[in-house]
Amino acid sequence: MKKLLFAFIASGLLFVSCSSDDNGIDNPNPDPPGTINDDLDAQAFMWNAMNLWYFWQADVPVLADTRFANDEEFTEFLSQHQNPSDFFFDILLFGEDRFSFLNEDYKELVNNLGGVSKSNGLEFGLVRFSEGDDIFGYVQYIVPNSNASTTDIKRGDIFTRVNGTQLTLNNYVGLLFGDNDTYTLGLADIADGVITDNSTEIELTKIENQVEDPILVAKTLDINGTKIAYLMYNRFLSSFNEELNAAFADFVAEGATELVLDMRYNPGGSVNTSRLLASMVYSTNTDELYIRQRWNSKIQNQLSDAQLEDYFASTTGTTPINTLNLNRVYVLATNSSASASELVMNGLAPYVDVIHIGETTRGKNEFSITLVDDRDNSFIYNADRENEINPDNSWGIQPLVGRNENADGFFDYTEGLAPNILLEEDLENLGELGDPNEPLLAKAIEEITGLTTKRGFSVQMPAKSFTSSRLQTPMLDNMYLDKVLNFEK
Template identity: 30%
Template sequence: MFKNNNLALAVFLAASGMSLSGCGGGGSSSNTDTTNPPPTTSEPTWTAGVFEPSSEFKDQCAVPRTGNDPYNDNQPYPDTAGSEFTEKMWLRSWSDETYLWYDEIEDNDPDNFSSVSAYFDQLKTFEKTDSGAYKDQFHFSRPTDEYFQEAQSGVVSGYGINWAFISNVPPRELRVAYLESDSPAANAGLQRGDTILMVDDVSIDTNTQQGVDILNEALFGPTAGDSHNFVVRSNDGTEKSFTLVAGNITQTPVQNVDTITTGDGTKVGYMQFNSHISIAQPELISAVNKFKTDNIDELVIDLRYNGGGLLALSSQLAYMIAGPANTSDYFYYQVIENDKQPESDPYPFIDIEVDYSTFEGTGNILPDLNLSKVYVLSTDNTCSASEALINGLKGIDTEVVLIGGKTCGKPYGFTPTHNCATTYYTIQLTGVNYKGFGEYSDGLVPTPSPQFDADVKGCELDDDFNHQLGDSDETLLSAALYHIENDSCPVVTQSVTAKQATTSSYAADEAGIALKANTTLYKNNMDLTRPLPAKEGDNE
């Protein structure tokens, strides 16, 4: 448990300061009037293989911010005058201290890179897995103000469309995966399954750089107020035209909460859970309270497009599924960092609400369903904190039945780190469940007959774009309902040419110019920031 358990740890924030030296030590007096010379400063130098502490370069910025930080209680920005070189040197030392595979980073001269971002891009391993994929595919940065806007409010710029890439190079197939509630796209009448044909008179199959740039900007990079024209084909074959104006979209991470009664009278709770972001907490609590009131027998959580996010929220959901009887005296996740970091205590099952504006626990106990089994709908877009949920529950012998596709395979995480108006994400840790298992870098695999550690009992099926999410006739949900009644997988006829959709723009391996979507806050990422325990005296 979190509130009273020694497993709960505070987040320790390391702050660097200046050390002041006084004259004439020991507090003795002197009649000599000694004037210290003014301090001299010089640009640091790079020496291959020699790393100064990252704290020596922290917040030394080429363009220091002035004024107060609205995301830090209006405290003054910590920035001081520096240079691009000092920013690079901070990245270099910070990566050497915290990167999971720090010994696989090539220590290149920072002056050989034209920008801070170009230097950061190569501060990672370029080793490959046995399957030929790069071991690190999750290394990126973004403006800090964008990070806080999305992290604290769930607000992003766009139309409210979450895309699925069936094919990312010509002939492209880009379809609507789901829509944010009350968004420009939803209000215009777009639906799940709609296929993009043309944007601003540019065919989706263009293979010129100019055409691809237009598509990327209109589809993935609009700012609030931008207007673009779309032609789409609906599932029934009808072509439709829309003019969409981008806005600041508040994400709806929990959708389609419903209780379904099967033919034999079993009550099944269903919810679509899209992202482990902080604003999901009250929505998840509301869903669990509804399921408790409805007295459900089984639970189906649709994680097919949930790319991850806050491990704390994943832990809270695991607790709400399993309840105190099944989680007491167990931990949720054991963090494993590089050999330069001290071993940390395990991550607990969090049983209380968290104030995510401060990352402090409250005294409010979470509701729970006390279930020993849960159904999870998955695709290769099910990543990170979503995979941790599956693995964490399996670690305490909660039965997980996986319906859909193999998950993405990202047993890694990070703590977002801010420096000079940029937030950096680099792989800093991996982890294991209570049973010590955490190696699923090739994904968790649904199968009727599990044989390997990464196998999960279930049914392997393709995503179904011909039905809306939450429709009991949609392939994955229908299969879960069938399995609940029959304890077996349905016989489903699927096209041998069917492709698994992905919400990532990096899925294609065919020749051609690929589209490139912007990276959102928790797309295929896991944030392991720990909440502080509840304060003494908080009400329960």
């Protein structure tokens, strides 16, 4: 039997170690109600963590501070929900929450947030055929130094079958994202809007601890004397901040005066990395506000303005930032662009002319934190406190805990950020990423230089994917907060 606390004094830090005997956070429930059965550890952890941190805590009746009068009521409530995953998704989440998630193994959750996962390195979108439940996939890019990079599969390839079975809405999850580490894709040809199976097969194997460098392409193009930096950036990973800064050092050294920031497949990641990238684009003026956080009332009311505000950065933490000091940036973004990608666009908007080419983005403007069953640390995951996490409960949750607004106060883009120039990817002409003739990049170059070409930008077969390989990983399109919060009276 273990003591159950309804709410906990919040510790001082997200993702970084910190301890304090008195951190100044008021406990809304000063009298803990008692004990629960050990079998309900996961459910009790989830309720307590969500009661304290969840952005919509006040809008979920079962998360109210006064919901339970005593231990018995609370234990009876938990006993009615034996499946922790169902309890989280069906009982605790607010109806408008599209993005909170969890993992039965918090270590896997943490690894995925760091860009480490089991993967074959094939990144793709899935599209429905115009009739029926059959679907097909198209290759968006190949992760370098992965299993897929050793095969003949490439960007633009179409596949319809896995192990000889036609992909459908009902079977694609099991075939592509199940426990089978090795599978064989059946490829197809595409011409004039028609997809036809061919005999080519590609065998792929998922590798443990596959790490993806989010910088797929970084180069400076010389277009009739105009130096245009091009960055294909596929996830906001703090472990690659120095490599990102080095890429901008090269842009500066090569005399780039324009930037095409390609985030068409970027589902998000670290909030702090988004701040660093924005600083590399615009400015290292640490007096200018990048974003301001909004938390639930329990947390918001106990934070000062200084704690809620993030300014443009002058260093990565260890290295001076290399900035292009631009007053405009061309962003390639699609419906696969989410969270931290959208945050960069919104955070730059008050200062920079953000010219968005592509499609309306996904519309994820909330951030999350990683919570585990470490009650003395207010459930906040801390790598230095592994021994303090309840050994009988390995669940980790990644709930939405706040929203970011830009310096103008704008944050409401749940419907996505609409493009200035609408241009979809064409399945019959995806082009090579980083090549000046690739359609989205070619359109940006045309806008930058003002030089029109004889080529058109008509799309024969739009790449309208309903999901992608990145959205089927434990990380999904998460935007996580990784900043220090020092709570003081």
